[in-house]
Amino acid sequence: MVAEQTNQLTGIAIAGAKAKAYWELLKFRLSFLVAFSCAFGFTLASAHVNWFTLTMVFIGGFLLSGSSVIVNQIIEKDIDKLMTRTMSRPLPTERVSINEAIMVSALCFISGVGLLFMYTNPLTVALSVVSMLLYSFVYTPLKRVGPIAVFVGAIPGALPPLLGWTAATGAISHEALIIFGIQFIWQFPHFWAIAWVADEDYKKAGFKLLPSSGEKDLNTAIQIMIYTMCLIPLGMLPATFGITGVNSAIVATICGVLFFAQTFSLMKSGDRKAALKIMFGSFLYLPIVQIAYLLDKV
Incomplete structure (x- = not known):
């Protein structure tokens, strides 16, 4: 009986640690700010705010940001081990495996795009995918090339309010x-x-x-x-x-x-x-x- 309770507590602790690692992987504060910027653009563009659609835009923006930052961490896993500010992240510390990170990123991407597809319009979906690709697969490798990376990174960094605007209006x-x-x-x-x-x-x-x-x-x-x-x-x-x-x-x-x-x-x-x-x-x-x-x- 005692052994069973100990095993249950151990299992709960392991599950809690894994959930915490996944949470860190999403970079909550950064993804929240991206989602807030999306909601900002949507609200600013709306004559009468549809609160349900606004919520879907916020969640979709959060999930797509989460997917992007996870891809960034996957690509930079070995680099992150070299820096004091990043060496304790889930991937360098192996609290999350590469396969797990890929799975979570894919799930966030599919869910985020799915929500935007259902509740916004094709232009917003297309721009959100472009933003994710630019950040994850262009900006990330360019960081070791030169300051051009800042210019490239500023584009997906500035797209969230525009995405919110297009989600509300369907136009740029x-x-x-x-x-x-x-x-x-x-x-x-x-x-x-x-x-x-x-x-x-x-x-x-x-x-x-x-x-x-x-x-x-x-x-x-x-x-x-x-x-x-x-x-x-x-x-x-x-x-x-x-x-x-x-x-x-x-x-x-x-x-x-x-x-x-x-x-x-x-x-x-x-x-x-x-x-x-x-x-x-x-x-x-x-x-x-x-x-x-x-x-x-x-």
Whole structure:
């Protein structure tokens, strides 16, 4: 009896550990942010929000993001072992096997595409598949080639709000391109701040993501500053084109100026702490601005 109870507890512990490993494999926070951006685009484009369809878009976006990041981890399994920030992931630690990861990724992909196919339209499905392919099979290997990877990665990184818009409207309009453009430009200071902070780890893996000479120098800091500065006028475009009102334009401008101001510290000191502030600033900028747009939707 005692042996049976012990075996049951052991089985529960093993199942719990496996479920936790699968959860980590999905990169919940990243996939949630992708799903949120999809929901943002859908809601912004909808005159009257269909909450059921919105939920399906959110879940579909989450599953497709999960599938993409799992493929990324499968391809980079051996590389992840070299970096401190990634060596404890499920695949390098062998808490999840390659076959298990492939199975979970395939299940997420089929489920995500299936939901979008049933509840949105062919354009959204096609764009979601393109996004997944670009991120998993183009951006991922390019990370060891050069900073062109950041440009390529910024495309699938900026597609979620556009996917949400097309899910609601069935078309790529100038409004859709505006919200795509804001998130596209945002990707550059976001990516490069992370690459600056994780530079030592990235060099171990052979990643070449920083612009210019690939070094943490003034040229890189200037490029981060330029792209961040571009967010200030871009943030006003939704109000200019009547997607949102003036209040969100004010919020976006304030956030853009504060984000931009952080880049001067990096130019002056060039230290990791300054890059870390920009990285966290990028994490705050996008959701705050997107929520402001939603609250101020015309």
